[in-house]
């Protein structure tokens with residue numbers, strides 16, 4: 001863990017005076033395509049929320065790097081992730097969330113069990129009730145995708161992972177061990193279409209400097225600027241307010257707390273953490289925020305150089321589902337989604353600014369922009385890696401073995 005708050009002078013060893021990433025990295029379709037390949041198909045990335053497939057037998061289509069995937073909860077409660085295409089003609093298998101169990105292709109009615117195995121192939125040899133030989137059937141199951149669940153989130157890896165999702169998340173899991181993230185209650189979830197590049201959404205989330213100016217309702221500048229940068233690992237970066245929650249309790253919400261309401265805590269939080277607010281990016285696309293009584297995720301789905309879908313969810317402790325906390329939950333949601341709403345015009349204007357011929361002359365400030373610089377370096381380094389380093393899984397289908 002490295003505290004870089006005190007750093008001054010060059011950012012990550014490079015001179016200040018310009019952004020690490022050029023403005024074109026936020027507008028160029030070629031860069032966007034390269035990011036999909038070099039980052040979103042080559043790393044563990046957020047793909048969805050576990051509550052999207054809470055019920056046994058449920059499934060939900062999602063998209064990662066433009067690749068159609070299907071989240072499935074089998075009858076035993078195990079999460080599975082598959083490439084969301086039928087093994088016959090490659091049509092997208094499922095376009096809507098479902099709770100009906102077995103998956104049926106809309107084209108020729110091939111059906112698949114929730115473990116991905118093929119179980120129905122009508123008129124296989126043009127006769128009723130026919131089907132393939134068992135060894136052929138066994139090769140035509142849905143193709144699985146490496147995945148992992150943690151803290152209400154689903155992570156997937158579209159390439160061939162050389163590390164585990166647990167390794168990526170370990171620094172955060174360790175830091176957040178006192179919080180019970182296994183029995184969360186979803187307070188509210190919203191989807192936003194944001195007119196900005198996904199990297200600007202990350203950078204804005206990690207930009208603690210703007211808080212008193214864009215979100216003055218959540219506290220005075222003295223509180224909002226009392227934040228320490230934190231680097232938990234190369235891929236988990238952000239910051240924390242040491243005295244955020246105590247400011248909230250006194251009516252000065254540092255980053256959007258419950259406005260003085262008393263929600264049950266997320267487990268047995270030691271006294272030393274009662275005041276702490278954590279804000280982290282799990283590179284590339286999971287932005288997480290935790291206080292003793294709530295946990296928030298803003299997850300990003302880049303869809304174009306200038307367009308990003310945000311999936312924002314606010315979670316509270318399971319006991320807070322009780323009707324006695326209806327008002328507290330609503331107050332919390334109002335504050336947190338209100339803060340996010342305020343960022344939308346900022347993000348739009350940041351994106352528009354990237355089209356200025358002067359955009360490559362903006363100036364990162366060592367006192368505030370170290371975390372942004374780290375994020376940009378991480379992105380730049382990923383883009384610089386050879387295109388052959390991580391081939392996408394999509395090319396690994398055993399086509400030559402298929403009948």
Ligand SMILES: [Fe+2]
Nearest residue numbers: 210214215343
């Ligand atoms: Fe903001």
